[in-house]
Amino acid sequence: MNELLVRQVPTQSRREHVVEILREAITSGQLPPGHRLIEVELAKQLGTSRAPLREALRQLEQEGLTRSYPYRGSEVLGVSQEEVEHVLVPIRITLERFAFVKALPRLNGDDLAELQRLVTVMETAAREGATEELADADIAFHELVIVRSDQTHCLQMWRTIQPRVRAYFRRDAPAHDDPMAVPRQHQELLDALVAGREPDLLRVVEQHIHTHLDAPRLDGPDDQQNPPDAR
Amino acid sequence: MNELLVRQVPTQSRREHVVEILREAITSGQLPPGHRLIEVELAKQLGTSRAPLREALRQLEQEGLTRSYPYRGSEVLGVSQEEVEHVLVPIRITLERFAFVKALPRLNGDDLAELQRLVTVMETAAREGATEELADADIAFHELVIVRSDQTHCLQMWRTIQPRVRAYFRRDAPAHDDPMAVPRQHQELLDALVAGREPDLLRVVEQHIHTHLDAPRLDGPDDQQNPPDAR
DNA sequence: CGCCAATCGACTGTCGACAATCGACTGATG
DNA sequence: CATCAGTCGATTGTCGACAGTCGATTGGCG
Numbered sequence: 130m131n132e133l134l135v136r137q138v139p140t141q142s143r144r145e146h147v148v149e150i151l152r153e154a155i156t157s158g159q160l161p162p163g164h165r166l167i168e169v170e171l172a173k174q175l176g177t178s179r180a181p182l183r184e185a186l187r188q189l190e191q192e193g194l195t196r197s198y199p200y201r202g203s204e205v206l207g208v209s210q211e212e213v214e215h216v217l218v219p220i221r222i223t224l225e226r227f228a229f230v231k232a233l234p235r236l237n238g239d240d241l242a243e244l245q246r247l248v249t250v251m252e253t254a255a256r257e258g259a260t261e262e263l264a265d266a267d268i269a270f271h272e273l274v275i276v277r278s279d280q281t282h283c284l285q286m287w288r289t290i291q292p293r294v295r296a297y298f299r300r301d302a303p304a305h306d307d308p309m310a311v312p313r314q315h316q317e318l319l320d321a322l323v324a325g326r327e328p329d330l331l332r333v334v335e336q337h338i339h340t341h342l343d344a345p346r347l348d349g350p351d352d353q354q355n356p357p358d359a360r
Numbered sequence: 361m362n363e364l365l366v367r368q369v370p371t372q373s374r375r376e377h378v379v380e381i382l383r384e385a386i387t388s389g390q391l392p393p394g395h396r397l398i399e400v401e402l403a404k405q406l407g408t409s410r411a412p413l414r415e416a417l418r419q420l421e422q423e424g425l426t427r428s429y430p431y432r433g434s435e436v437l438g439v440s441q442e443e444v445e446h447v448l449v450p451i452r453i454t455l456e457r458f459a460f461v462k463a464l465p466r467l468n469g470d471d472l473a474e475l476q477r478l479v480t481v482m483e484t485a486a487r488e489g490a491t492e493e494l495a496d497a498d499i500a501f502h503e504l505v506i507v508r509s510d511q512t513h514c515l516q517m518w519r520t521i522q523p524r525v526r527a528y529f530r531r532d533a534p535a536h537d538d539p540m541a542v543p544r545q546h547q548e549l550l551d552a553l554v555a556g557r558e559p560d561l562l563r564v565v566e567q568h569i570h571t572h573l574d575a576p577r578l579d580g581p582d583d584q585q586n587p588p589d590a591r
Numbered sequence: 592c593g594c595c596a597a598t599c600g601a602c603t604g605t606c607g608a609c610a611a612t613c614g615a616c617t618g619a620t621g
Numbered sequence: 622c623a624t625c626a627g628t629c630g631a632t633t634g635t636c637g638a639c640a641g642t643c644g645a646t647t648g649g650c651g
Contacts, residue, residue, distance in 0.1 A: 167601090202603070410607090430613090602642085
């Protein structure tokens with residue numbers, strides 16, 4: 130009966146589970162930049178052996194959330210505003226400009242309904258100041274479109290940069306001003322998808338992502354890390 | 361005495377070693393798209409246990425070269441011309457536009473000399489039709505600049521996309537026309553770096569990367585993979 | 592007192608064995 | 622003859638133990 134619920138979690142491997150937990154801990158700031166990650170310690174805390182944990186660390190490293198030094202362990206990385214603004218966000222635009230157009234003919238009624246639902250979630254979250262849920266719905270919206278675009282590498286790249294962008298906005302970015310702008314803009318995106326006119330869609334996509342950056346303009350710190358002991 | 365030579369290779373972990381071998385095999389086409397990767401088999405061939413091999417597979421997966429399905433193994437992925445052209449190369453431009461400017465004040469005499477040496481290598485390779493070495497020098501040139509830019513995430517992203525771009529040009533792209541264009545263009549890049557005028561540099565960077573794509577314009581096949589058994 | 596080599600503790604890197612899962616095959620059953 | 626539960630071989634997921642490496646500490650020596 131509750132088979133479905135039971136399957137939900139154990140279906141994912143311990144490795145995936147560990148990745149999600151650590152990613153959440155890092156993007157939320159619970160594990161701050163510079164924090165050292167010790168395998169045996171983490172494995173004990175998470176109730177696994179080191180094998181899946183190490184694979185998880187490799188994945189996080191490829192996502193740019195951590196960095197490891199041979200025989201000397203891993204540490205949590207930070208992201209500078211400069212790199213978010215000039216590297217990660219422009220990459221996001223590139224991805225989405227491509228993916229949204231590809232997704233256009235592939236979105237069915239259910240997808241559009243789900244997107245509309247996510248916009249509603251954003252509205253509620255924005256009104257109630259639930260920053261967490263607002264960001265989650267935001268990401269879910271974009272990810273659904275990219276998944277539907279069915280472009281393998283596009284999705285792979287999105288998953289690679291998305292955690293860092295998220296980490297930046299949750300940890301490092303100055304809180305931005307108008308939460309209601311988020312659902313409003315996504316409604317525009319959705320409308321453009323429903324209407325299905327490509328040029329309009331592209332215009333809205335670019336506009337949308339830039340907005341994230343026009344608000345917090347402070348020329349923040351350039352927090353590059355140095356290895357604990359550069360050899 | 362030959363300590364240095366002996367240290368050179370064993371210094372890298374088996375995992376890194378395995379990554380390099382598999383990456384080379386995949387980008388060269390020796391392991392073609394669709395090829396199934398079986399852990400015990402590879403481990404035996406490479407003379408390691410499965411632990412480092414699995415970590416290597418995780419890394420290759422994050423680089424978009426392979427894809428894995430729970431309990432059913434990994435397979436080699438292909439890249440469509442469309443994704444290279446509209447996703448990977450635009451991302452490369454984004455990265456390099458940022459990194460070249462950052463590297464500008466950080467390049468010392470040795471770096472510039474090394475870059476010049478690489479251009480010379482390209483010239484020789486181009487004249488002799490040594491496609492392999494031409495591509496290697498090309499990549500080494502760009503990687504050196506990005507390393508010197510000292511932008512963690514920029515370098516990380518470069519390493520993530522570079523193998524796929526390389527795989528595309530080695531495996532899937534129609535052979536392009538004029539090999540001598542490669543050293544010539546890199547000489548231009550280098551000259552712009554030496555001169556140190558930012559706007560010129562940016563112009564040359566964009567021009568450079570687009571060239572790769574203007575040659576083989578065939579609107580090639582869209583070789584997306586499907587999972588062996590989509591569940 | 593300052594310097595260098597041996598030692599030590601805390602980790603990471605690697606291995607071989609065992610458990611869990613998948614898809615194909617098999618054979619009973621209507 | 623088609624269908625479906627049960628079984629089996631192949632392969633991945635996980636574990637605990639051992640080996641290797643690094644940086645810090647210690648202790649001898651000039």
